[in-house]
Amino acid sequence: MSRIKEKLKQNKKLLSIYFTAGYPKLEDTVEILEQLEKSGVDMVEIGLPFSDPLADGPTIQASSQVALKNGMTTNHLFEQLKDVRKTVSIPLIIMGYFNPMLQYGVENFCKKCAEVGIDGLIIPDLPLAEYQEHYAETFKKYGLINIFLITPQTSEERIRQIDATSEGFIYMVSSASVTGSSEGFGEEQEKYFQRISSMELTNTLIVGFGIQDSKTYTQATSHTNGAIIGSAFIKMILEKGLYGISEFVSSIRKV
Amino acid sequence: MNYNVNEKGYYGEFGGAYIPEMLYPNVEELRQNYLKIMAEESFQKEFRALLKDYVGRPTPLYFAKRLSEKYNTKIYLKREDLCHTGAHKVNNTIGQILMAKRLGKTRIIAETGAGQHGVATATVCALMGLKCIVFMGEIDIERQAPNVARMKMLGAKVVPAISGSKTLKDATNEAIRDWINNPVDTHYIIGSVVGPHPYPDMVARFQSVISEEIKVQLKEKEGKENPNFVVACVGGGSNAAGAFYHYLDIPEVGIIAVEAAGKGIDSGESAATSALGKVGIIHGSKTLLMQTNDGQITEPYSISAGLDYPGVGPMHANLFRSGRGEFISITDDKAMQAGLELCKLEGIIPAIESSHALAIFENRKFKEEDVVVVNLSGRGDKDLDTYIKYFNL
Numbered sequence: 001m002s003r004i005k006e007k008l009k010q011n012k013k014l015l016s017i018y019f020t021a022g023y024p025k026l027e028d029t030v031e032i033l034e035q036l037e038k039s040g041v042d043m044v045e046i047g048l049p050f051s052d053p054l055a056d057g058p059t060i061q062a063s064s065q066v067a068l069k070n071g072m073t074t075n076h077l078f079e080q081l082k083d084v085r086k087t088v089s090i091p092l093i094i095m096g097y098f099n100p101m102l103q104y105g106v107e108n109f110c111k112k113c114a115e116v117g118i119d120g121l122i123i124p125d126l127p128l129a130e131y132q133e134h135y136a137e138t139f140k141k142y143g144l145i146n147i148f149l150i151t152p153q154t155s156e157e158r159i160r161q162i163d164a165t166s167e168g169f170i171y172m173v174s175s176a177s178v179t180g181s182s183e184g185f186g187e188e189q190e191k192y193f194q195r196i197s198s199m200e201l202t203n204t205l206i207v208g209f210g211i212q213d214s215k216t217y218t219q220a221t222s223h224t225n226g227a228i229i230g231s232a233f234i235k236m237i238l239e240k241g242l243y244g245i246s247e248f249v250s251s252i253r254k255v
Numbered sequence: 256m257n258y259n260v261n262e263k264g265y266y267g268e269f270g271g272a273y274i275p276e277m278l279y280p281n282v283e284e285l286r287q288n289y290l291k292i293m294a295e296e297s298f299q300k301e302f303r304a305l306l307k308d309y310v311g312r313p314t315p316l317y318f319a320k321r322l323s324e325k326y327n328t329k330i331y332l333k334r335e336d337l338c339h340t341g342a343h344k345v346n347n348t349i350g351q352i353l354m355a356k357r358l359g360k361t362r363i364i365a366e367t368g369a370g371q372h373g374v375a376t377a378t379v380c381a382l383m384g385l386k387c388i389v390f391m392g393e394i395d396i397e398r399q400a401p402n403v404a405r406m407k408m409l410g411a412k413v414v415p416a417i418s419g420s421k422t423l424k425d426a427t428n429e430a431i432r433d434w435i436n437n438p439v440d441t442h443y444i445i446g447s448v449v450g451p452h453p454y455p456d457m458v459a460r461f462q463s464v465i466s467e468e469i470k471v472q473l474k475e476k477e478g479k480e481n482p483n484f485v486v487a488c489v490g491g492g493s494n495a496a497g498a499f500y501h502y503l504d505i506p507e508v509g510i511i512a513v514e515a516a517g518k519g520i521d522s523g524e525s526a527a528t529s530a531l532g533k534v535g536i537i538h539g540s541k542t543l544l545m546q547t548n549d550g551q552i553t554e555p556y557s558i559s560a561g562l563d564y565p566g567v568g569p570m571h572a573n574l575f576r577s578g579r580g581e582f583i584s585i586t587d588d589k590a591m592q593a594g595l596e597l598c599k600l601e602g603i604i605p606a607i608e609s610s611h612a613l614a615i616f617e618n619r620k621f622k623e624e625d626v627v628v629v630n631l632s633g634r635g636d637k638d639l640d641t642y643i644k645y646f647n648l
């Protein structure tokens with residue numbers, strides 16, 4: 001059974017971290033993964049940097065640019081991850097935009113993911129219909145779970161459709177916003193989390209975008225099964241370096 | 256073969272809507288409504304009236320006698336440079352602002368490179384009393400100061416795009432991010448036949464008034480609707496899409512798309528997407544795209560700020576791939592010379608974008624009896640600074 005499904009079965013509030021591969025330094029990837037696992041993080045999204053990240057705010061834009069400048073490439077990332085399964089056992093997901101995968105060759109990309117032990121993919125700009133028509137079979141062939149996003153504007157009908165296509169979890173974007181918003185969550189989000197949660201979907205709900213501290217983590221997970229932190233983690237790494245990881249993770253989990 | 260968009264939003268293998276889920280409701284709303292709204296009689300009436308009385312259409316189809324003599328063929332210029340605001344861009348912004356109003360949107364965003372589309376958007380927003388925010392690369396804001404001032408005078412807010420390479424593609428990224436952040440009240444007026452479906456088709460339809468008029472005007476002047484060739488410069492490809500539109504399915508009309516070679520195709524400083532691009536995804540569209548082997552989008556270069564887009568609209572990618580269109584690339588130097596030549600021979604100062612289309616006559620020979628229509632997409636006022644520097648005027 002896939003590591004993602006196994007993890008979701010544990011039935012606890014999950015904490016997942018996103019970071020950009022190749023940032024702050026090109027060769028930090030595996031060490032960050034090891035430290036995240038050691039600190040008790042449940043799952044990781046490894047960001048494959050892209051020159052034009054449409055759905056990302058300034059923090060992830062900047063980390064992507066630095067990573068590319070550092071020399072990160074798709075090939076290099078797979079090279080770095082070659083032996084990662086010897087030391088890291090939590091689910092690993094690659095999150096990235098579609099064009100670099102298209103250039104690599106989608107089948108080739110999936111094959112490499114399977115070889116190094118990647119469990120799933122999040123591709124914000126690969127739409128549901130395209131995925132179903134052209135890529136679903138390839139993903140299945142290599143045992144990869146594709147994670148879809150929903151937002152506060154997604155219609156109920158489409159959420160049901162996404163739920164039917166998803167395996168594992170649905171990535172709930174917290175608000176109408178690109179990544180890295182620091183506005184916190186108000187009544188509107190609370191209602192949205194509640195509304196989706198009461199739809200009783202087959203898939204687990206995990207919230208992302210705008211989660212930055214223990215308060216927003218607690219809010220996000222009060223009606224869902226977990227949350228993903230990206231920009232806030234990247235900002236922390238910029239300030240404190242890799243040494244700050246375990247302290248950061250415990251600060252999120254403390255209630 | 257059909258060179259228009261199919262029901263799934265594709266031109267051959269190009270097009271589609273590769274957008275994050277956050278944009279899905281907006282783009283879907285537009286997709287479901289744009290054809291219906293455009294077909295409404297009240298829409299057509301308002302659109303046509305504004306094109307006539309506000310933009311100044313129909314624009315003349317002018318027989319360029321001295322230019323024709325020089326190149327020994329019959330050259331007509333479609334005078335989009337005489338449109339209000341100085342370029343064809345306004346045909347699209349008029350159409351889209353009427354669309355936005357019917358969709359109940361109250362806030363308009365746009366991207367701009369040279370500032371022509373930004374000015375055309377700010378203009379129609381002033382006309383309709385809608386709030387206007389224009390994203391523009393920080394570097395372009397410096398390069399195109401007069402257009403920044405025009406937008407401000409027209410009441411628009413100009414927001415610098417400080418991400419990435421700080422030019423047109425980044426301004427487009429910022430506009431898309433703004434739309435993600437403001438999904439309910441905002442309409443995004445894209446400035447060319449790029450972006451996710453239905454934008455390329457919608458913008459092409461608004462610009463198609465260009466070839467609609469050419470047909471009528473050529474009939475008057477030459478006794479036939481069809482020229483032997485239609486020529487247009489291609490940045491994203493909107494003026495070209497408009498000039499080609501009603502000729503796409505008429506095989507005896509040759510279609511010539513002119514791209515910016517910059518300092519030369521192999522110089523590393525070029526914007527000739529058909530020559531240098533590979534299939535990829537930019538701003539929600541699968542098209543030809545200048546990129547690294549690793550799929551990172553690269554920064555194009557051209558002396559004309561309106562042609563330095565790293566992609567090309569999916570219609571044009573398909574015209575190239577299918578062989579329906581002939582693609583020619585023109586260097587900075589050739590374009591500048593052709594621009595100056597038009598000034599001297601015809602008394603018309605063209606936009607540098609349009610000068611690229613004019614520059615093909617030196618190497619691309621036509622028969623004496625050929626009728627060649629060149630879409631003169633804009634006037635050169637905005638480019639005076641560049642002309643002054645280049646020619647030491």
Ligand SMILES: Cc1ncc(COP(=O)(O)O)c(C=O)c1O
Nearest residue numbers: 447490491492493494561608633
């Ligand atoms: C005068 C003129 N022509 C052409 C272009 C290129 O755009 P498109 O290829 O969409 O016509 C521009 C863009 O700014 C322009 O201002």
